[in-house]
Amino acid sequence: MLLALDWGTTSFRAYLFDSKRTLVETRSAAAGIMQDNDGFEQVYYRQVGDWLGQHRSIPVIASGMITSNQGWVETPYLPCPASLEDLSKNLTRHETSKGDVIFFVSGVCQNTPTPNIMRGEETQMAGLRGCSERTAVLPGTHSKWIRMEGDTICYFSTFMTGEIFAVLTRHTILGRLLTDGSDPKGFTKGVEDGFSGLDSAGGIMSKLFGARAMPLLGQMNPDSIRDYISGLLLGTEIQEAVKSGFGSNVVPVICGSPDLVDRYQTAMSICGIQTSRGEDELAALGLMRIAAAAGLV
Amino acid sequence: MLLALDWGTTSFRAYLFDSKRTLVETRSAAAGIMQDNDGFEQVYYRQVGDWLGQHRSIPVIASGMITSNQGWVETPYLPCPASLEDLSKNLTRHETSKGDVIFFVSGVCQNTPTPNIMRGEETQMAGLRGCSERTAVLPGTHSKWIRMEGDTICYFSTFMTGEIFAVLTRHTILGRLLTDGSDPKGFTKGVEDGFSGLDSAGGIMSKLFGARAMPLLGQMNPDSIRDYISGLLLGTEIQEAVKSGFGSNVVPVICGSPDLVDRYQTAMSICGIQTSRGEDELAALGLMRIAAAAGLV
Numbered sequence: 001m002l003l004a005l006d007w008g009t010t011s012f013r014a015y016l017f018d019s020k021r022t023l024v025e026t027r028s029a030a031a032g033i034m035q036d037n038d039g040f041e042q043v044y045y046r047q048v049g050d051w052l053g054q055h056r057s058i059p060v061i062a063s064g065m066i067t068s069n070q071g072w073v074e075t076p077y078l079p080c081p082a083s084l085e086d087l088s089k090n091l092t093r094h095e096t097s098k099g100d101v102i103f104f105v106s107g108v109c110q111n112t113p114t115p116n117i118m119r120g121e122e123t124q125m126a127g128l129r130g131c132s133e134r135t136a137v138l139p140g141t142h143s144k145w146i147r148m149e150g151d152t153i154c155y156f157s158t159f160m161t162g163e164i165f166a167v168l169t170r171h172t173i174l175g176r177l178l179t180d181g182s183d184p185k186g187f188t189k190g191v192e193d194g195f196s197g198l199d200s201a202g203g204i205m206s207k208l209f210g211a212r213a214m215p216l217l218g219q220m221n222p223d224s225i226r227d228y229i230s231g232l233l234l235g236t237e238i239q240e241a242v243k244s245g246f247g248s249n250v251v252p253v254i255c256g257s258p259d260l261v262d263r264y265q266t267a268m269s270i271c272g273i274q275t276s277r278g279e280d281e282l283a284a285l286g287l288m289r290i291a292a293a294a295g296l297v
Numbered sequence: 298m299l300l301a302l303d304w305g306t307t308s309f310r311a312y313l314f315d316s317k318r319t320l321v322e323t324r325s326a327a328a329g330i331m332q333d334n335d336g337f338e339q340v341y342y343r344q345v346g347d348w349l350g351q352h353r354s355i356p357v358i359a360s361g362m363i364t365s366n367q368g369w370v371e372t373p374y375l376p377c378p379a380s381l382e383d384l385s386k387n388l389t390r391h392e393t394s395k396g397d398v399i400f401f402v403s404g405v406c407q408n409t410p411t412p413n414i415m416r417g418e419e420t421q422m423a424g425l426r427g428c429s430e431r432t433a434v435l436p437g438t439h440s441k442w443i444r445m446e447g448d449t450i451c452y453f454s455t456f457m458t459g460e461i462f463a464v465l466t467r468h469t470i471l472g473r474l475l476t477d478g479s480d481p482k483g484f485t486k487g488v489e490d491g492f493s494g495l496d497s498a499g500g501i502m503s504k505l506f507g508a509r510a511m512p513l514l515g516q517m518n519p520d521s522i523r524d525y526i527s528g529l530l531l532g533t534e535i536q537e538a539v540k541s542g543f544g545s546n547v548v549p550v551i552c553g554s555p556d557l558v559d560r561y562q563t564a565m566s567i568c569g570i571q572t573s574r575g576e577d578e579l580a581a582l583g584l585m586r587i588a589a590a591a592g593l594v
Contacts, residue, residue: 069513077514113498114490114507115514142470142506157499158506160469167464172457173439193411197495201410202454203537204501205530209439209455210411216366217374217412233502240500 001058002297003051004287005102007066008120009034009141014048015284016055021297023284025051033071040072041096052100059296061091061287063105064120073102077109077117084126084151088293105290108153116158118144120283124255125153127286128278135252136278139260141166143237145246157244159237165230174208174229177215181223189224190231191270197239204236234267242273253278298355299594300348301584302399304363305417306331306438311345312581313352318594320581322348330368337369338393349397356593358388358584360402361417370399374406374414381423381448385590402587405450413455415441417580421552422450424583425575432549433575436557438463440534442543454541456534462527471505471526474512478520487528488567494536501533531564539570550575 002017012031018024031043038046045052052058067075075092091103107119121144128136134148141162147155169175193207201207211229214220220228241247252268254261255278268275279285291297299314309328315321328340335343342349349355364372372389388400404416418441425433431445438459444452466472490504498504508526511517517525538544549565551558552575565572576582588594 109510109514111514111516114504115510115516116506117510117513157503158510159502160471160505161502163469164465164502164505167468168461171464171468172460174457198537198540200541202541203533205456205458205461205534205537206454206541207411208457208461209413213406213412213414213455216414217406217408219408219412236500237502240495240502243495244497244499244503 001055002288002291003048003055003058003060004284004291005048005060005062005066006064006120006123006283006287007062007071008032008064012043012047013283014051015281015287016051017288017297021288021292023281026281026284033065033068040066044096044102045098059291060100060102061105061291061296062102063123063283063287067092067104067107068119073104075104075106077107080108080110080153080155081149082108082122082153084289084293087122087126088290091290091294103291103294103296105287108156110156112155114157116156118156118158121146121156122153123286123290124282125286126151126289127282127284128253128255133250135247135250137241137252137254137264137275139254139256139264145241145252147246157241157246159240161233161237165233168208168229169226174211174225177212177222178226179222181221181226183221183224183227186220186224187227187231187266188270190228190233191235191238191267192231194232194235194237195239195271197236197243204232207232231267234264235271238268238271238273242271247273251276255282298352299585299588300345300352300355300357301581301588302345302357302359302363303361303417303420303580303584304359304368305329305361308332309340309344310580311348312578312584313348314585314594318585318589320578323578323581330362330365337363341393342395356588357397357399358402358588358593359399360420360580360584364389364401364404365416370401372401372403374404377405377407377450377452378446379405379419379450381586381590384419384423385587388587388591400588400591400593402584405453407453409452411454413453415453415455418443418453419450420583420587421579422583423448423586424579424581425550425552430547432544432547434538434549434551434561434572436551436553436561442538442549444543454538454543456537458530458534462530465505465526466523471508471522474509474519475523476519478518478523480518480521480524483517483521484524484528484563485567487525487530488532488535488564489528491529491532491534492536492568494533494540501529504529528564531561532568535565535568535570539568544570548573552576552579
């Protein structure tokens with residue numbers, strides 16, 4: 001059996017596997033490292049204490065932002081290229097005050113001109129079924145584009161798309177004209193304007209102001225602005241990723257929550273890029289595979 | 298004589314010219330349209346009521362965000378190309394409840410693929426001494442790059458650089474590691490990384506995350522991050538402006554507060570671009586020239 005934890009910034013997810021390595025139970029709580037400040041050990045026992053009681057000496061493995069310097073047990077970053085075997089050989093063992101043991105997965109880093117780090121996504125990649133070469137896209141607050149060879153993370157890049165969208169619409173002048181409306185055509189135009197990159201009409205830094213000028217000049221309905229900005233940022237992300245070398249010759253696989261995957265697939269399709277969808281519950285699968293490679297199960 | 302008002306989002310500036318068209322007095326208050334909500338007429342009389350009393354029937358002219366739909370008297374946008382003569386012929390007359398008259402300057406708009414608007418900068422451009430062709434750069438919350446021919450605004454672009462810097466450092470994960478420190482070398486590296494644009498190391502959307510990863514990997518001192526992010530955004534702005542057609546064959550003139558002009562001149566110099574400085578008090582000079590062209594003085 002295995003108890004696997006995907007413990008991130010905003011959410012806590014627990015997965016219970018039976019002795020046949022089948023996922024039998026899943027729990028989710030808004031108990032991410034920024035949400036619940038009661039102390040991580042207390043959160044841990046509150047969320048899965050009953051499972052630990054029912055299944056004595058069940059091995060436990062955890063990954064995500066819980067391993068960061070703002071988390072419970074800080075683990076190192078393994079340099080790229082980082083394989084499933086590297087991850088399984090570099091677990092950090094932690095014993096709770098009650099004597100229970102948890103193994104924490106390391107993050108992965110990359111010392112390139114634009115350096116990069118991940119915590120949690122390496123585990124999802126361990127869950128992705130390997131093939132000779134693959135580009136995975138993990139949309140989110142900080143979306144990751146990851147180049148895989150088999151089960152090895154070779155190179156990756158991080159785009160602050162989700163967080164930039166949030167602060168632009170909440171805290172800048174662009175938020176002033178926003179409504180709750182949505183408009184697929186506004187999204188499409190945004191993706192196109194973003195994906196066209198830097199041209200005679202400008203780049204992302206000036207095109208963003210277009211989202212202010214267009215409604216004021218009657219060129220855009222206020223209900224379309226939110227989706228336009230979202231599309232503009234997403235189209236820019238896709239353009240930057242593709243131009244900096246991701247996804248050529250392979251069909252990118254988009255991994256994440258169904259809504260976000262839909263949105264990215266739509267955007268990539270507008271850019272003329274064919275994509276596929278990753279399996280569900282990649283973190284759970286990845287935690288099981290790392291635990292298995294480490295001999296915990 | 299002339300009473301000229303530069304009334305923006307965050308500040309209110311008043312200029313008193315004598316009968317020889319010489320600027321004799323200046324006032325400044327934190328009474329921008331977002332700061333002082335007592336009612337614009339009340340703010341007006343509080344700030345310059347004494348001057349109006351001393352100089353009966355002095356002509357009054359005003360420009361800036363006070364002419365926007367969030368201001369006192371909304372004026373139209375004149376389409377590009379817009380000359381000094383166009384501005385002087387399109388003043389909006391307003392009579393206060395006390396029977397005093399104020400003339401408000403129009404904004405300027407541009408219906409290009411990335412549409413654009415300005416309110417206030419057209420007045421500064423009226424104050425800039427003309428020459429056959431010129432690129433003016435007005436740094437700020439929303440910095441403007443403006444192509445002038447003589448006293449005509451031909452084309453312009455807006456970069457949300459200042460506001461994006463503010464929200465990134467205040468409201469995103471990039472703010473977490475920030476100190477109050479500053480570092481000219483961090484600024485230089487940022488400008489270089491931004492100005493190099495989209496290359497194999499990524500574009501602005503992924504380079505921003507480098508400001509998170511570098512300090513966590515020990516590649517950057519926390520005291521350097523703020524200036525690095527500032528430089529990255531500024532270098533990106535300059536790259537986008539230059540690549541989309543601004544500043545070729547002419548020496549751009551930077552206009553604004555001395556600190557900001559210094560910073561932009563430093564950044565442009567890092568990018569190998571020679572610049573000059575605009576005169577001080579361009580808004581005051583511009584208001585006087587528009588008033589003179591309109592026959593108010």
